[in-house]
Amino acid sequence: MNEYYTWPTWSADGTKLAVSKVTLETDGSDISVEVMDSMTGRSETIYENGLAGLVAEGAPHYIYWAPTGDQLSFLASTPEGLSLFVWDGVTGNSPGVIDRGAPLYYQWSNDAQAMAIHLGPEIIWAKPLMKDGPRESFRSPGNFRALAISPDGASLAYVDEGDSEIALYISATNNLNQGKKLIEVGPNAAFMWSPDGTQLAVADQSNPRAPLFDRLMLVPLDGGLVTTLTSGAGSSEVWAFFWSPAGDKLAWVSVNAQEQELEWVVSPSDGSDNKRLFSFQPSSEVFIMLSFFDQYAYSHSPWSPDGKWLVVAGTKGKVALRNNGRTPTGDRVYVLDVEGDEGPCDLGAGVLAVWSWN
Template sequence: MTLFSFPARCLGLLVSLCCAAAFSSAAWAQFRVEVTGVGMTQLPVLVTPFKGEAQAPQKIASIVQANLSRTGQFKPLPTGNLSLDEMSRPDWSALRSLSAEALLAGSVTRLADGRFDVRARLWDAVKGQEKADFRDTVGAADLRLSAHRLSDWVYQQLTGTPGVFTSRIAYVTKSSGRYSLWVADSDGEGARSAITSPEPIISPSWSPSGAQLAYVSFENRKPVVYIHELASGQRRELANFKGSNSAPAWAPDGRSIVATLSRDGGSQLWRVGLSGGEPQRLTTGSINTEPAFSPDGQTLFFVSDRGGNPQIYKMPAQGGPAERVTFSGTYNISPAVSPDGRWLAYVSRMGPGFKLHLMDLVSGQVSALTDTAFDERPSFAPNSRMLVYATQQGGEALMTTTLDGRVKARLAGQGGDLREPHWGPVRP
């Protein structure tokens, strides 16, 4: 028995469809970034190859350039034959002829103990002045993380807003009859399997600290919510009540989860404390599912059919009267609230397809962000500037998009199927 007659791609919402969902046999453990589209205003940035990176396991400059490109806010420029590092004295007239407004150059040096010293300098190419210096010392295994740290640093220097490149994403695949929960860098690279199972795994959800993942597993022949500690690999059951237990969403304080439980009949929202105790029922009547917290933890957005068709509603996080939020379209699911509280992303049925939409929660204005037909489970970047979602575009794909929908990046691999991405917090 399904909650609603939703599409098979909406695995996190439909428990019964989760059991029957068909995944292809290839898991996407690694991705390739393909950026398309042009932002309205882009800052021309020149990122030169780092001195010594040819002998390093990671190409720092390429990672930084790809990170900046995905945001839609920067226009990477070709470097030609330029050879610079953080100690160079740039030829400003030559750089201005390339229309560069910012310049990043640096070096990667292997130390005697096997670690790598990463150094970089950022210049204002218009004024011909140094802006700031960066330095990081890491082991070989953390060179990619260092490149993401550098990307965050450059992004904040140039925009005044924190970057998100050191964050991670979680998603689910199936390969050779086994389901896997993956954790990858924000660009999709460096994916590692957190857990595998012969039974479906759905609805991964990051804890506010980024140290844990909640997810739903069917290994006990029914949906059960688990908490997984990423550092140790240890996990425990959080919600294994009578009936189904699904769609976990972390409270911003990290001390409880709201999930969809059918323990008393029907699908309702319940708050479950991580330290135990009796769950608190938050909704009654109709079907209520897919909870999503506002960043202050005071409001819950969720999907309900109380009006006849699936729509998104909101109510106080402790329960109470619900207010309808979505009115355009007759079928709206998968709410996600931006960390700054301004935006609501969701999936809306448009004819036979399902497209990603964005609502300004202040004005109520709604815009469609995609031209694909089977979008699934949007999730915001920690700085609220981008979204990740799954879709079908020449095959299964994990995508990021800017909030205006103009710049999209396909994180593509060797082929295969993936589902239900969720964007985690920035790592310290």
């Protein structure tokens, strides 16, 4: 096989897929971004890498459709460095560069009119989306990856350091200089708005050298009580978390250090009942997705649109094998019932699966 497609990414309306295409040549590899019609399979090349580099091991690009409309954003390795591109969705048009540099994380606003960009220490609000257009920005030494825009686009969440503390802050997107402190967090943190905009899921770690999170909590915006879902040395550490589409549940991936495997856990958004669903070892692609989950959550959803199922690719862990007997070898795609009433459904061999948004 001299060519393959990887990292399929659904458009908001489910009519198109964007993928990375890799063609293996005797003198190297050709890498491109393709857009496909999900019904006919007809494809269009919208970008070809001048430099056949990867944005991460196993990921030729990072691809992320706008939440509405036909715009497509992606990260690509270029001779000038890691670059953020946006394609306007018009056949024949070339994508334009929005920003360059590393590390670079970003989120579209829900109306696709703006982006929040975290580029090195810079926090940037770009509206309209032009490389040299007007921007608001400031610097933050906070140790986090992706920013979080509220569903209504009016607020931006980020981590910053004060004189003696590290905290999660919220600023109005039209005035980034006025930040409101929400809660103190550890040296490493990740956070995402609930779909209804009433609270933030926040994970943090008290040890700056630890790669995982030792606390996961739900923080209401109205000043109400914080709900702690897992915390402390006696609990499993958290690697990644994802809101359900309706915001009534939160799913996270915990690390079972004793078995050296991962486990999907789901809880209602009030933290009343944690359900352990499935132990597994991730495929290489899922490993990448979980390692940068606070970015991939915006582009590759493990949740079904109705919030009843999760999908994951990998191999069954020891706990799942003990519960369910023998299983085929190699990476498989599993669909999980979040209520825990049904066992995992094996869809077949595969290294990555994501639900369409609709």
